Amino acid sequence: MKKFDKDRVVLGIAAPVLAVVGALIVTALVLLATGKEPFHAFDVMVNYGDKTDSQVYILNKATTYYLAGLAVAIGFRMNLFNIGVDGQYQLGAFFAAVVGGAISIPGVVEVPVIILTSMAVGAIWAAIAGVLKVTRGVSEVISTIMLNSIAGIVIGYFLQGGRLGVLDKDANMVSTKPIPVSSHLFSFKTATDPVFGFIVFAVLAGVIYWFLLSRTRFGFDLRTVGRSESAAQASGVSVKRMMITSMLISGAMAGLVGMPTLLNQSYDYGNDFPTGIGFTGIAVALLGRNNPVGIAVGALLWAFLERASAGLEFEGYDKEIVGVIQGVIVLAVVIAYELVRRYGLTRQQRQVGAELAAAGTDDKQEVAA
Amino acid sequence: MAVELRGITKRFPGVVANHDIDIVVHSGTVHALVGENGAGKSTLMKILYGMQKPDEGTIAVDGEQVSFGHPGDAIARGIGMVHQHFMLADNLTVLENIVLGSEKLHGIGGRARAKITEISDAYGLGVRPDVLVEDLGVADRQRVEILKVLYRGARILILDEPTAVLVPQEVEALFENLRGLKSQGLTVLFISHKLGEVLSVADEITVIRRGTTVGSADPRSTTAKQLAELMVGSELPSPETRESTVTDEPMLTVTGLRLVAVDPEGTERAVLDDIGFTIHKGEVLGIAGVEGNGQAELVEAIMGIRALDGGSLQLDGRDITDTPTRRRREDGIGYVPEDRHRHGLLLEAPLWENRILGHVTEQPNSKGFLIDTAAARRDTERIVREYDVRTPGIEVTAASLSGGNQQKLIVGREMSHLPKLLIAAHPTRGVDVGAQAQIWDQIREARREGLAVLLISADLDELIGLSDTLRVMYRGRLVADADPSTITPEQLGSAMTGAASGHLEQQAGNGTPTGDGAQPRIGEQAGGEDR
Numbered sequence: 099m100k101k102f103d104k105d106r107v108v109l110g111i112a113a114p115v116l117a118v119v120g121a122l123i124v125t126a127l128v129l130l131a132t133g134k135e136p137f138h139a140f141d142v143m144v145n146y147g148d149k150t151d152s153q154v155y156i157l158n159k160a161t162t163y164y165l166a167g168l169a170v171a172i173g174f175r176m177n178l179f180n181i182g183v184d185g186q187y188q189l190g191a192f193f194a195a196v197v198g199g200a201i202s203i204p205g206v207v208e209v210p211v212i213i214l215t216s217m218a219v220g221a222i223w224a225a226i227a228g229v230l231k232v233t234r235g236v237s238e239v240i241s242t243i244m245l246n247s248i249a250g251i252v253i254g255y256f257l258q259g260g261r262l263g264v265l266d267k268d269a270n271m272v273s274t275k276p277i278p279v280s281s282h283l284f285s286f287k288t289a290t291d292p293v294f295g296f297i298v299f300a301v302l303a304g305v306i307y308w309f310l311l312s313r314t315r316f317g318f319d320l321r322t323v324g325r326s327e328s329a330a331q332a333s334g335v336s337v338k339r340m341m342i343t344s345m346l347i348s349g350a351m352a353g354l355v356g357m358p359t360l361l362n363q364s365y366d367y368g369n370d371f372p373t374g375i376g377f378t379g380i381a382v383a384l385l386g387r388n389n390p391v392g393i394a395v396g397a398l399l400w401a402f403l404e405r406a407s408a409g410l411e412f413e414g415y416d417k418e419i420v421g422v423i424q425g426v427i428v429l430a431v432v433i434a435y436e437l438v439r440r441y442g443l444t445r446q447q448r449q450v451g452a453e454l455a456a457a458g459t460d461d462k463q464e465v466a467a
Numbered sequence: 468m469a470v471e472l473r474g475i476t477k478r479f480p481g482v483v484a485n486h487d488i489d490i491v492v493h494s495g496t497v498h499a500l501v502g503e504n505g506a507g508k509s510t511l512m513k514i515l516y517g518m519q520k521p522d523e524g525t526i527a528v529d530g531e532q533v534s535f536g537h538p539g540d541a542i543a544r545g546i547g548m549v550h551q552h553f554m555l556a557d558n559l560t561v562l563e564n565i566v567l568g569s570e571k572l573h574g575i576g577g578r579a580r581a582k583i584t585e586i587s588d589a590y591g592l593g594v595r596p597d598v599l600v601e602d603l604g605v606a607d608r609q610r611v612e613i614l615k616v617l618y619r620g621a622r623i624l625i626l627d628e629p630t631a632v633l634v635p636q637e638v639e640a641l642f643e644n645l646r647g648l649k650s651q652g653l654t655v656l657f658i659s660h661k662l663g664e665v666l667s668v669a670d671e672i673t674v675i676r677r678g679t680t681v682g683s684a685d686p687r688s689t690t691a692k693q694l695a696e697l698m699v700g701s702e703l704p705s706p707e708t709r710e711s712t713v714t715d716e717p718m719l720t721v722t723g724l725r726l727v728a729v730d731p732e733g734t735e736r737a738v739l740d741d742i743g744f745t746i747h748k749g750e751v752l753g754i755a756g757v758e759g760n761g762q763a764e765l766v767e768a769i770m771g772i773r774a775l776d777g778g779s780l781q782l783d784g785r786d787i788t789d790t791p792t793r794r795r796r797e798d799g800i801g802y803v804p805e806d807r808h809r810h811g812l813l814l815e816a817p818l819w820e821n822r823i824l825g826h827v828t829e830q831p832n833s834k835g836f837l838i839d840t841a842a843a844r845r846d847t848e849r850i851v852r853e854y855d856v857r858t859p860g861i862e863v864t865a866a867s868l869s870g871g872n873q874q875k876l877i878v879g880r881e882m883s884h885l886p887k888l889l890i891a892a893h894p895t896r897g898v899d900v901g902a903q904a905q906i907w908d909q910i911r912e913a914r915r916e917g918l919a920v921l922l923i924s925a926d927l928d929e930l931i932g933l934s935d936t937l938r939v940m941y942r943g944r945l946v947a948d949a950d951p952s953t954i955t956p957e958q959l960g961s962a963m964t965g966a967a968s969g970h971l972e973q974q975a976g977n978g979t980p981t982g983d984g985a986q987p988r989i990g991e992q993a994g995g996e997d998r
Contacts (some may be wrong), residue, residue, distance in 0.1 A: 334793030
């Protein structure tokens with residue numbers, strides 16, 4: 099019956115394309131300013147990022163970024179800025195690793211236990227911010243930033259020899275007790291490194307995200323709050339409960355972020371466990387426009403850029419240039435979306451106007467106030 | 468000649484807001500610009516004040532052709548605008564508000580104060596420079612706005628619907644001020660759609676219809692009816708509804724309703740106090756009152772958006788005092804909110820999602836926990852058809868519709884769920900005449916089928932015309948009641964200022980005088996006066 103509206107798809111894609119092109123132009127100018135030839139750099143990035151081992155690296159990184167993007171996007175859909183994904187996933191992964199290392203049961207049971215532990219810890223950590231916002235009016239931006247620091251301190255306290263950590267004197271490393279081999283998650287063999295099996299869960303998470311938000315009553319309520327709190331309240335949504343619920347879900351999703359690394363790569367939580375992915379998630383969610391497919395594209399792009407930075411280094415470029423590209427992309431995305439949104443709105447008003455003008459020749463034409 | 472507009476045309480995407488407007492305003496007159504809502508009056512004034520640029524046409528001020536890029540240009544030419552919604556900072560004094568942004572004119576101290584007092588005395592505005600704006604009533608704030616404009620040297624004043632927020636007595640005082648301005652040689656452009664007022668204050672009248680000037684009228688030789696026909700281009704629709712459908716089965720019973728708010732100083736203040744009434748099936752209960760006297764809070768209390776601090780609510784025999792909003796809506800309360808952009812629509816969502824809003828748990832919008840997008844879309848198509856919502860389709864956003872069409876969509880949505888009780892707050896505000904008649908018809912029709920309606924409106928004709936019972940709200944209390952078949956808008960207006968209470972009746976013999984403080988004072992007046 100409907101609904102493939104070509105214009106809308108074009109408008110939807112226009113913003114990210116505009117953003118990436120804009121970012122490339124700015125980067126080219128930066129490269130020129132530093133006296134380097136820009137097109138060669140782009141060439142290097144594409145070629146290096148295109149190799150098989152690079153592809154595996156990109157897929158694995160993107161899996162993690164995708165989950166972080168989803169976690170942030172749930173908040174965005176509600177107009178909640180969950181900056182705390184970073185702390186939520188680290189704390190979740192840490193306690194999941196502790197639980198995983200402490201028990202030894204068959205993998206089919208243990209893997210879900212580890213994943214659920216991480217989700218639960220992430221959810222609780224996020225819920226603190228939600229409760230503070232609802233009961234005391236504390237901005238979730240502030241509280242989640244604080245909670246990120248606290249999470250780091252909590253992990254630092256427990257991750258010591260004699261507490262929950264095991265000190266490896268030779269490598270001067272502390273980590274949790276490793277997860278038993280039987281609980282290592284499956285992976286897909288390739289010619290080079292294996293692809294994380296957790297990518298399956300990530301895809302599943304994306305599907306659930308889409309279904310929950312666009313097809314269920316709950317999702318409708320959640321989006322309603324995001325679009326207009328006052329209208330949501332008048333329509334019968336309990337805004338406060340929705341805030342806590344969505345923080346719980348966002349935190350639970352954040353709990354998944356550390357899982358590809360934990361279950362497919364490191365098998366323990368050491369002081370080299372990746373940090374800062376929550377912030378990448380914000381960029382990725384922005385880039386993907388909170389759309390599950392868009393976030394996937396954003397995650398892949400981010401992972402590609404990161405990989406490409408290594409290639410640039412071999413060719414004598416400053417690898418920081420990739421940081422510039424990433425930063426500019428985020429800025430460009432925000433600007434481009436706003437431009438496209440405004441254009442779309444005016445275009446639609448024009449359509450409505452045209453329709454009324456066509457129908458209104460019988461002296462019923464409406465006039466704007 | 469103060470202002471001369473020739474051939475002004477302004478197009479917005481797809482819509483012509485103004486075309487071929489010709490107006491001549493003579494110096495030292497009060498010139499009224501009348502037209503129904505959406506006729507293009509505001510756009511025209513924005514053009515004159517430099518907020519919009521015309522696509523065609525010329526503007527001349529004092530015989531000199533001008534082109535305004537922004538309001539600053541207009542102010543430099545001596546044009547000032549008093550907006551419908553006041554632009555004052557509540558926590559500053561009158562003096563501070565007036566000098567704000569014009570500190571260079573007379574400083575911010577003694578000279579400014581002297582100037583303000585001088586202007587205030589010259590035009591009889593009675594403005595006190597050291598009072599906090601938050602302590603002022605609506606009429607006083609309006610005078611501050613006028614003074615603000617005069618302070619900036621305006622010789623031509625544009626007043627956009629200045630009487631919309633005033634009760635009849637305050638309107639009379641405002642008109643006295645306008646006559647004062649006129650006698651000092653100033654020019655006033657007065658925008659309104661209230662014909663009685665226009666006829667009483669204006670020296671010349673220009674009528675706008677569908678974006679263009681359709682004629683001018685001499686207030687001395689024109690009747691309100693003639694003016695109305697010129698304005699609408701046809702017979703005015705009337706909200707009259709006389710055959711009674713009131714039953715004796717109560718639908719909504721409110722008893723002892725109390726709502727308090729704590730202000731920043733920590734003192735408790737009753738926003739609603741001891742409110743009690745019953746609406747029966749088939750009855751329209753109208754609440755009259757100046758805005759801000761607790762009407763919005765009453766609606767929120769009945770909708771369950773605010774928790775009560777006392778009292779109880781019964782819907783159709785069941786207690787709903789502690790029922791959450793969603794359950795109340797499912798149980799049959801329909802809601803046409805006062806501010807449709809804030810409470811009735813998701814502006815950036817497509818129409819079909821707006822059709823779901825507020826009824827997400829009900830047929831045909833959902834099945835179990837899932838949204839039934841196909842059925843919701845189909846039903847939106849039906850509402851668009853049956854309620855004559857003018858739109859190219861149901862995928863456009865609600866923001867792209869005009870106000871009247873947005874309102875038709877909301878009314879259609881609420882009526883589609885066959886409510887038992889409809890809460891209609893200003894249901895026809897900002898709606899064109901055609902849609903207004905349609906909405907009135909729908910309310911009347913549903914009322915015949917046993918719908919109970921709580922009607923809140925600032926349009927006294929609408930209130931008197933549609934209601935079966937009238938109550939007057941003042942400072943959070945229901946202070947008076949009236950029979951809509953005998954009450955006049957003037958009597959109602961008088962009660963709205965708190966000047967009358969109890970049961971309002973046509974006084975025997977001489978008519979009720981208005982405007983000179985000799986209001987009927989029946990019963991005792993509650994609530995502390997502080998000004």
